[in-house]
Amino acid sequence: MCILSNFVENLKELISERDLDAAQLAEIVDIDVSVIYRYLRKECLPSLKNFIILADYFECSGDYLLGLYYENKSTCFKQAPPFSERFKKILNDNKTTRYKVRKSCNFARQSVDDWYFGKYMPTIENVMRLKKFFDCSIDELLGRE
Numbered sequence: 117m118c119i120l121s122n123f124v125e126n127l128k129e130l131i132s133e134r135d136l137d138a139a140q141l142a143e144i145v146d147i148d149v150s151v152i153y154r155y156l157r158k159e160c161l162p163s164l165k166n167f168i169i170l171a172d173y174f175e176c177s178g179d180y181l182l183g184l185y186y187e188n189k190s191t192c193f194k195q196a197p198p199f200s201e202r203f204k205k206i207l208n209d210n211k212t213t214r215y216k217v218r219k220s221c222n223f224a225r226q227s228v229d230d231w232y233f234g235k236y237m238p239t240i241e242n243v244m245r246l247k248k249f250f251d252c253s254i255d256e257l258l259g260r261e
Contacts, residue, residue, distance in 0.1 A: 119244065122183020124158050130174045130181075130188075145173050164237040168196050168258065178254030182240070193260035200234030202259040206250055207232075221245045 131141055138156060142149035147166055154160055162170065171178050175192055179185040196202070207213065218228045223242070230236040238246065247257050255261045 119182055119240070120158055120161055123161060123181060123240075124156060126176075126181055126183055126188075127155060127170065130176065134174075141173075145169050161240040164199065164240060164243060164258075167240055168260070171255075171260070172196075178258060178260065182244075182254065184254070193255060196258045196260050198234055199237045199258070200232060202257070203231050205259070206252075206257060210250055217246070217249060221249050 131138070134141075136144070138152045139149050141147075142152045145166075147169065151162075151166070155162060161167070167178065167181070171181050172193065172195070174181070176188050177185060177193070180188045207217070214228045214232055217223065218225055221242075223245075227236075227238070227242070231238055243254060243257065247254050250257060253261065
């Protein structure tokens, strides 16, 4: 999976730039060290919550962290609002509906409703699909810009 490899490569680079090891990073960002090691071994992508924590800590864009942009412009982003709040706003701003998103992206109705009502957050893979649907950056989608 290319996105996973890009994420791990960039995460390792950012850890190295801060002269940290996985245990130190885990302690700083309050993510279990075993989870950090799972990322570094390319076993999984982070949850959206952990993804935002890492991007905030490293002051990088979500697109950079996933390898979608190759230049890391260190920036302080706004704190991301709850995903459900941002999802409602981006739907409204784009004059679209949950139904259109669901049909265009082939999402289950329950998933889209769960995101809309704040029951769950999407996976990174689904964030990528939403980014493509809305033709925006990950940070714009998450409300970090």
